[in-house]
Amino acid sequence: AQSVSQHNHHVILSEAASLELGCNYSYGGTVNLFWYVQYPGQHLQLLLKYFSGDPLVKGIKGFEAEFIKSKFSFNLRKPSVQWSDTAEYFCAVNAATSWGKFQFGAGTQVVVTP
Amino acid sequence: DVKVTQSSRYLVKRTGEKVFLECVQDMDHENMFWYRQDPGLGLRLIYFSYDVKMKEKGDIPEGYSVSREKKERFSLILESASTNQTSMYLCASRLNTGQGTDTQYFGPGTRLTVL
Numbered sequence: 441a442q443s444v445s446q447h448n449h450h451v452i453l454s455e456a457a458s459l460e461l462g463c464n465y466s467y468g469g470t471v472n473l474f475w476y477v478q479y480p481g482q483h484l485q486l487l488l489k490y491f492s493g494d495p496l497v498k499g500i501k502g503f504e505a506e507f508i509k510s511k512f513s514f515n516l517r518k519p520s521v522q523w524s525d526t527a528e529y530f531c532a533v534n535a536a537t538s539w540g541k542f543q544f545g546a547g548t549q550v551v552v553t554p
Numbered sequence: 555d556v557k558v559t560q561s562s563r564y565l566v567k568r569t570g571e572k573v574f575l576e577c578v579q580d581m582d583h584e585n586m587f588w589y590r591q592d593p594g595l596g597l598r599l600i601y602f603s604y605d606v607k608m609k610e611k612g613d614i615p616e617g618y619s620v621s622r623e624k625k626e627r628f629s630l631i632l633e634s635a636s637t638n639q640t641s642m643y644l645c646a647s648r649l650n651t652g653q654g655t656d657t658q659y660f661g662p663g664t665r666l667t668v669l
Contacts (some may be wrong), residue, residue: 474658
């Protein structure tokens, strides 16, 4: 069975600091990878996704993620965070052989202080 | 814009009651999903539906059933609510191009409390 592990449950950082959130998955086959974000009081929404091609993908609001197949990782980064990036971030995976079944990580709560 | 709506934002029910959670999407998406979201556990898939009248169990289907009689509507049913089903329930829909890469669009969630 697939599983998704997010390394940090809570991250607190100051505005302009760099952010990196770890995500590792356990599945040996072809996967599709996603990062979703949930801002306070809002719906979950897609930040970015990877399914093939360039392993460095860019998403909305200046976020990017790098797929490293050998490490089964899909880490999310942002060079300089803003207060408005305060949110909960979820990594998700689905396998090409079972594309209906998504596995989500436990989430990382990010708080950006002014 | 895709819109996914859920019938209630907050719901309080008693143990043993039958509970219906409704989800409607307006973009003619084939796939629909029900998740529950709990702190520290992320989102866990309860059921999903490929298309009308088609359903498949997710990772935690016990105590739940679903119904999809029309393409735009996907209902989650708690046959006999229990306190351990107190949670946030999220519905999502997705266009199906067949490769699993399509974005899921989420509703606002229903916070269910079972007393």
